[in-house]
Amino acid sequence: MSELRISSIETRGVPGKKRYAMVIDLRRCIGCMACQVACKAEFDVPLGVFRTWVPYKVVGKYPTVRKMFMPRLCNHCDDPPCVRSCPVEATYKVEDGGFVLQRYERCIGCKACMASCPYNARFMLPRHRSYTNITSVVDKCTFCHHRVSQGMVPACVQTCVGRSRIFGDLNDPGSEVSYLVNTLPTQVLRPEEGTKPHVFYIGADRNHTEIGRTIYDPSDVMNAERVMFEKNQRS
Amino acid sequence: MGDYTVFHLMPWSGAYAIYFFTIGISAALFFFSTRSWFPTGQALVPIRTSAAYVSFALLAISGLLLIGDLSQPMRFLNIMNPAYLNFASPLAWGGLNLISFGIASVLYIKALKQNDEKNAKFFGVIGSLLALGLPVYTGFDLTVHQNRPVWNTPLMPVLFVAMSLVSGSAVAAMLAKGKEAALAKLRWHMLWEGGAVGVMLIALLGTTAYGGSGSELTFILMTSGSLGLIFVGLGILLGTAAPIAVLLTSFGRQHAGILAAAGLLLVGGMALRYSILIGGQIVQTYF
Numbered sequence: 001m002s003e004l005r006i007s008s009i010e011t012r013g014v015p016g017k018k019r020y021a022m023v024i025d026l027r028r029c030i031g032c033m034a035c036q037v038a039c040k041a042e043f044d045v046p047l048g049v050f051r052t053w054v055p056y057k058v059v060g061k062y063p064t065v066r067k068m069f070m071p072r073l074c075n076h077c078d079d080p081p082c083v084r085s086c087p088v089e090a091t092y093k094v095e096d097g098g099f100v101l102q103r104y105e106r107c108i109g110c111k112a113c114m115a116s117c118p119y120n121a122r123f124m125l126p127r128h129r130s131y132t133n134i135t136s137v138v139d140k141c142t143f144c145h146h147r148v149s150q151g152m153v154p155a156c157v158q159t160c161v162g163r164s165r166i167f168g169d170l171n172d173p174g175s176e177v178s179y180l181v182n183t184l185p186t187q188v189l190r191p192e193e194g195t196k197p198h199v200f201y202i203g204a205d206r207n208h209t210e211i212g213r214t215i216y217d218p219s220d221v222m223n224a225e226r227v228m229f230e231k232n233q234r235s
Numbered sequence: 236m237g238d239y240t241v242f243h244l245m246p247w248s249g250a251y252a253i254y255f256f257t258i259g260i261s262a263a264l265f266f267f268s269t270r271s272w273f274p275t276g277q278a279l280v281p282i283r284t285s286a287a288y289v290s291f292a293l294l295a296i297s298g299l300l301l302i303g304d305l306s307q308p309m310r311f312l313n314i315m316n317p318a319y320l321n322f323a324s325p326l327a328w329g330g331l332n333l334i335s336f337g338i339a340s341v342l343y344i345k346a347l348k349q350n351d352e353k354n355a356k357f358f359g360v361i362g363s364l365l366a367l368g369l370p371v372y373t374g375f376d377l378t379v380h381q382n383r384p385v386w387n388t389p390l391m392p393v394l395f396v397a398m399s400l401v402s403g404s405a406v407a408a409m410l411a412k413g414k415e416a417a418l419a420k421l422r423w424h425m426l427w428e429g430g431a432v433g434v435m436l437i438a439l440l441g442t443t444a445y446g447g448s449g450s451e452l453t454f455i456l457m458t459s460g461s462l463g464l465i466f467v468g469l470g471i472l473l474g475t476a477a478p479i480a481v482l483l484t485s486f487g488r489q490h491a492g493i494l495a496a497a498g499l500l501l502v503g504g505m506a507l508r509y510s511i512l513i514g515g516q517i518v519q520t521y522f
């Protein structure tokens with residue numbers, strides 16, 4: 001069956017083109033955060049901001065409890081609102097592969113892309129960094145474009161001890177991601193936004209992946225962390 | 236308990252609300268200055284020059300505010316580079332609109348100084364159309380983000396046009412000092428445009444309250460939560476309902492009453508822009 005494509009920017013199912021995707025099998029994630037650390041090391045991601053992060057929630061009441069890990073990253077959406085909203089095309093989609101990338105030298109820092117991303121996948125780089133001069137522009141996960149174009153998998157996938165993260169070309173019917181997406185029930189985050197995310201979750205529970213009522217009454221611990229994050233990001 | 240998440244900042248800070256405020260007033264003042272050249276706007280002749288100058292000053296301030304809020308201020312020139320422009324983004328249109336409005340304003344002020352009615356009318360009409368584009372594009376700037384409660388409604392561009400006219404008439408009333416006919420005309424503007432803002436706010440509250448989990452939470456935060464005092468207290472009650480009530484009384488037909496209502500409308504205009512801007516971003520910071 002052919003794919004339903006609404007906008008011309010979409011590359012899933014386009015013959016002759018690659019469409020990279022990630023499957024995250026939540027049944028296998030043990031919350032070790034090795035992916036988060038590998039990503040920090042790969043890109044010298046500054047304090048307080050993340051290209052990938054692993055939030056968790058304790059779900060249920062004793063004795064029926066479970067810790068739900070939810071690895072997050074840019075979804076390299078097939079119809080990305082961030083690309084649409086950037087006034088100077090500083091963020092763009094690579095047609096062959098579907099990577100959504102940044103042109104750092106062009107970004108004016110208007111943050112329209114951050115406002116339009118439903119997944120908080122984007123962040124502003126601080127003014128001062130020790131090892132790189134890419135500062136004060138918006139950054140995000142690249143699906144490790146530099147590694148994938150050399151035939152490797154992203155750093156987070158390489159390091160995942162539970163083999164929870166699987167990466168590959170969804171347009172190749174023989175790839176592992178195609179097999180998983182085609183044979184198992186998968187979920188994407190906020191499908192109603194029409195972004196067509198290319199990070200697929202196995203075992204995600206929509207009751208816990210949506211914006212929850214706890215927002216109105218966040219615990220003190222959460223607020224203390226929020227203050228710390230804000231302080232880090234401003235310095 | 237024991238939950239862990241990464242907190243995210245709101246991309247657009249409250250400083251943008253000041254920009255929305257000043258650019259809206261600038262656009263409306265230009266429109267009032269232009270109107271004074273036409274038979275139906277004769278009452279506005281006394282504010283013709285002052286409104287044009289204040290509009291231009293506010294345009295300059297707005298431009299600086301916008302540039303200052305970029306994390307790479309010197310790269311604002313990129314937005315004028317045709318090789319870079321992405322016309323799917325309202326920001327790109329907004330940048331072009333701002334520049335062309337600035338040019339139209341300069342040409343209009345030149346014609347005004349020379350008392351050249353023909354050219355003043357011509358550049359005034361062109362400039363007014365471009366001025367209309369300013370609140371429209373600021374509204375679109377918010378509307379296009381489909382994931383944002385409060386913002387993602389077709390109401391936004393229209394609401395921003397109405398808020399621009401209300402705040403602009405309030406400043407124009409202050410410029411009109413003692414000119415009875417001008418004040419009467421501006422009172423009429425404040426009353427009807429303030430009423431239009433009020434109606435749109437009711438619609439906005441309705442769609443936000445019944446708009447799904449993110450919207451419902453935003454509604455709670457904007458009405459009884461952290462933004463309640465600013466949105467409901469300053470924006471709706473003190474800054475929209477109270478001035479309309481004042482304008483409807485006999486005191487509201489006097490000079491002092493009109494100025495009091497104008498002051499309240501300005502407070503309300505700023506509070507509404509701020510709370511709409513911030514309100515659309517709160518819940519997402521927890522996602």
Ligand code: SF4
Nearest residue numbers: 074075077080082117
């Ligand atoms: S997740 Fe966000 S940043 Fe990534 S492509 Fe989608 S909209 Fe853009």
Ligand code: SF4
Nearest residue numbers: 086107108110111113
């Ligand atoms: S912050 Fe940079 S990448 Fe994002 S929309 Fe603005 S110019 Fe584009």
